[in-house]
Amino acid sequence: MKRNDFSQWDCSLARTVDIIGDWWTPLILRDAARGVTTFEDFHQSLGVSRNTLTQRLNRLVEHGMLEKTLYSDRPKRYRYVMTAQGVDFVPVLMAMAAWGDKWIADTAPPFRVRHKTCGAEATARVVCACCEAPLALSDLEPLDEAA
């Protein structure tokens, strides 16, 4: 069996993982996508320690996934809202969840969302942007580059 050798397959993934590569961050983003915005709500929803939550939220703001806005001046109240960049990450989260549904048997209910466009329940699938066929490792080979 031929071994793949994607020697150029670098960095984009690492940089992404650098932002979202821990237990909490993806879940914070899923909550944000669900409409959670305040510090207290994230804390309640996830059970993450407030200390860590502060760090994660700041990190996400720093990296442009969330925007922190003051929605009440007196008393000072903040809201964390997804940026376009954050919103664009949601399908990736859905792809992860779809994979989880498929492979990790569990009694816990899968997340269920309706796709307004087609009316059916949305399930994520990762396809080639060019030919729209589902991407699979077996259909990939290294792309040689000049220089």
Place this chain on the structure above:
Amino acid sequence: MKRNDFSQWDCSLARTVDIIGDWWTPLILRDAARGVTTFEDFHQSLGVSRNTLTQRLNRLVEHGMLEKTLYSDRPKRYRYVMTAQGVDFVPVLMAMAAWGDKWIADTAPPFRVRHKTCGAEATARVVCACCEAPLALSDLEPLDEAA
């Protein structure tokens, strides 16, 4: 603006994150997809401490992402190979990388792979499995369930 409320959007993501939710694991999987199989090669490629690498590999084996096989009895040599479950996760990694390419400007080169099916460079896109339209947060709404 209407706030989404995906109260059912739970668990599948959390369970997935439970397996791959740290800095190293996704990169180990990317290496595995590239054809890296031995302990030493993972170690060299990633620069992760051997200690941590041992734990991560064991964890991935435990969770059915990799299979550990003895390919030489004398001396004892092991190989970590992706299972079907692991292979099926690769498109998710590609979706992450595609997002990284789009949003995280950096001098580092993106990973580049050819899609044999269409001959073009493969770029991941997440679509609805039902209608094949790209998934976007704005097209989603909670799915109400009986009971």
Place this chain on the structure above:
DNA sequence: CGACTCAGTTCAAAAGGTGAACTGACAATT
């Protein structure tokens, strides 16, 4: 006035990650 809410900060203890050195089985070289 006292109780409550939000959005954190502070602190000690526990857990997890790091690099560097070590083990042990074998193979190849001198």
Place this chain on the structure above:
DNA sequence: AATTGTCAGTTCACCTTTTGAACTGAGTCG
């Protein structure tokens, strides 16, 4: 026969991160 090298880890001492719980502080409500 002795030394060096490779693979696949383990061990250890150190450092950073996470955790939980308590505390702060600004302001509101009754």
